[in-house]
Amino acid sequence: MEKANTESSSKDVAYFNNKILEVVDNARSCYVDGSTDKFNDHEFALMMLLDACFIINHIELSTTDTYNKLRTTRHHLGMLALSTTVRDIVLLEDQIPFWLLKLLISLRYDKDEGDELLEMFLNFTLFGEYEQKEE
Template identity: 50%
Template sequence: MQKVPPLLRLDKNNQQDYDPLVVSLGPYHHGKEELQSAEDFKLIALEMFVADSGHDVLFFYFKVLQLVNDARNCYFEDSTKKYDDETFAQMMLLDACFIINDIISRCKSGANFYITRYCLGDLASEIVLRDMFLLENQIPFWLLKFLMCLRCGKQEGEEMLNEFLNGTMFGNYKGSGIASRDKDLPHHLLDAFWLVLVSESCKDKPTSPKSRASNDSVCLNHFKNFGRCSNLHEYICNLPCFLWWRRSNIDNDSNTKKYVHCFRSATELKAKGIHFRRSSADSLKGIKFKSVPALTEQ
């Protein structure tokens, strides 16, 4: 688990781009007083995770304790040596259950969704997803998948992780199964998010006229606002697909189904002589460039 290079932290104006605002995940920001409200909620998330699982808390705790050395090795030693094995295992379990509860709440709606929003508040619940994709705020993806599949079963656990990752980027788009891999798993959620962005598994996928029209509308909305983003983190935080779960969790109003993606204006690109057509691949690797000689004026 990497840390933000110290050079980037010299600019205090960018501090909010690197530090969690609501919840700490992993040891790097653990124990911060301003994040205590989420620490209290982690115990509730653990209870919801255990409920109807057929096991008690100790079952999951000892499963994590058996893997504690592997989890420690994912972080810089100086950030974990102050915790004994029992305390570190407890941290990993609580943090993983917090994330899993959030994923289940967004994918399945139900009581967990309303309990989470009631305990954290509407504003904090919106910011949680932003915190989950910070570089220094990660837990091992293999541990997250292990507990998800242990709780829900392998097939359902992987499906929910894939739905969450693809939904975060593409709205209700069903893409490649990053979480279904048996090897070469992403290191953490941020790494998984990046892999979804560059996945080539959907290359040249045929699309119906209806879906093409829908995708074109989404892309044009995305083009309109990209110029407002000053950096990649701001771009990611403003991806409206972060709110894709609103389509079923809040109400049935059509406004909750809109995705306001961010891309440079298509009109600006064309004005500069850059012409484009939509790719059939839902991946950043699906972009191809072709240089065309300029037309000679007669």
């Protein structure tokens, strides 16, 4: 398996994939009975990992000061794709269980950084602001 982006994580892809394999039965239970039967555990875990990584990357692009990364992504995907991605994430059309997304984020970041990343993304996406109000 490939090494994850060392700028972002010192763990390799196999590490994250194995963590999903540990909870693969729980992940399958989030879907309609029989809908995941055509995938063996390894295929299903890899599919979940790839989808979750796409979402986590988008969350990072949306909440960090990496304008160059966002500009490059927008150039390659286009504004419509970025807008559609946000809509799909909010509508949960990607079908990634939120607990699985949180698990992967907790494995990738330290607790405070991961919690802050999710909080910023949800606040901005749902309310248009990065900072949580004291009210």
